[in-house]
Amino acid sequence: MPAPLSRKIGQKKQRLADSEQQQTPKERLLSTPGLRRSIYFSSPEDHSGRLGPEFFDQPAVTLARAFLGQVLVRRLADGTELRGRIVETEAYLGPEDEAAHSRGGRQTPRNRGMFMKPGTLYVYLIYGMYFCLNVSSQGAGACVLLRALEPLEGLETMRQLRNSLRKSTVGRSLKDRELCSGPSKLCQALAIDKSFDQRDLAQDDAVWLEHGPLESSSPAVVVAAARIGIGHAGEWTQKPLRFYVQGSPWVSVVDRVAEQMDQPQQTACSEGLLIVQK
DNA sequence: GGCCCGATGGGCT
DNA sequence: GCCCATCGGGCCA
Numbered sequence: 684m685p686a687p688l689s690r691k692i693g694q695k696k697q698r699l700a701d702s703e704q705q706q707t708p709k710e711r712l713l714s715t716p717g718l719r720r721s722i723y724f725s726s727p728e729d730h731s732g733r734l735g736p737e738f739f740d741q742p743a744v745t746l747a748r749a750f751l752g753q754v755l756v757r758r759l760a761d762g763t764e765l766r767g768r769i770v771e772t773e774a775y776l777g778p779e780d781e782a783a784h785s786r787g788g789r790q791t792p793r794n795r796g797m798f799m800k801p802g803t804l805y806v807y808l809i810y811g812m813y814f815c816l817n818v819s820s821q822g823a824g825a826c827v828l829l830r831a832l833e834p835l836e837g838l839e840t841m842r843q844l845r846n847s848l849r850k851s852t853v854g855r856s857l858k859d860r861e862l863c864s865g866p867s868k869l870c871q872a873l874a875i876d877k878s879f880d881q882r883d884l885a886q887d888d889a890v891w892l893e894h895g896p897l898e899s900s901s902p903a904v905v906v907a908a909a910r911i912g913i914g915h916a917g918e919w920t921q922k923p924l925r926f927y928v929q930g931s932p933w934v935s936v937v938d939r940v941a942e943q944m945d946q947p948q949q950t951a952c953s954e955g956l957l958i959v960q961k
Numbered sequence: 962g963g964c965c966c967g968a969t970g971g972g973c974t
Numbered sequence: 975g976c977c978c979a980t981c982g983g984g985c986c987a
Contacts, residue, residue, distance in 0.1 A: 773979070782979070793972065811969030813980050828979060867980050912979050 739802035747774040767832030771927040777824035782916035785824030813867035832863035841872035908941035
């Protein structure tokens with residue numbers, strides 16, 4: 684006899700919980716009380732630098748660009764740290780932006796995070812089954828959507844988290860490129876759900892942003908392209924408010940036309956190490 | 962590779 | 975009652 688739906692959902696939730704419980708010996712070590720007491724510069728590697736509130740206090744477009752190259756960190760309940768370099772973002776500008784949830788100044792319980800101080804997370808459910816992670820920027824109702832990460836640390840845990848949420852868990856194993864190449868994929872891979880809504884990315888113990896390592900090789904060129912999945916927003920549909928690292932294999936959708944267009948606004952990521960004028 | 966389409970449920974009109 | 979800032983599987987080239 685097939686399990687009732689409610690029980691199936693319960694089993695799904697249990698699998699999620701289980702996946703957070705599964706620990707390698709190293710992860711068990713990290714989760715011992717003495718080692719998990721503080722995440723703030725408690726070990727040498729933490730000196731890489733957590734980004735504070737001032738970083739988020741800039742307009743949506745510049746923040747969306749500034750995010751590229753920075754490292755998003757998620758610390759699970761068991762102490763496991765997952766890291767991914769941000770390679771793709773979208774800016775949503777606020778009331779005038781017809782594609783934004785805050786269009787026309789709409790402020791509801793759901794989108795309250797968009798109107799809170801810069802650095803506040805706005806996490807919402809989409810299509811009944813997925814989450815999207817946004818970060819409030821300067822400007823009322825403006826925010827940045829995080830669309831793709833290059834997974835750096837904790838890839839096997841990310842794979843488990845992603846697999847536990849897929850229907851055919853017996854199917855093929857996910858490739859590294861499939862772990863975080865989309866706004867809802869990265870939420871699955873980092874175990875980010877609605878409970879993260881309205882948290883402060885500059886203060887939270889379970890999720891934060893770190894300075895990306897300074898580029899040693901060639902600086903990345905940033906492509907400005909149209910945003911994804913907003914076909915209903917009139918003139919706003921085509922505005923180049925999606926930003927991604929050109930050539931990165933971790934990006935969710937490549938826009939060849941935008942890459943070939945003359946884009947004088949294209950710049951290198953990470954704090955203007957290089958300005959590229961094509 | 963590209964295109965098509967079903968899943969799925971909270972939010973909003 | 976419709977919309978939706980998505981994803982993954984199936985199919986075809």
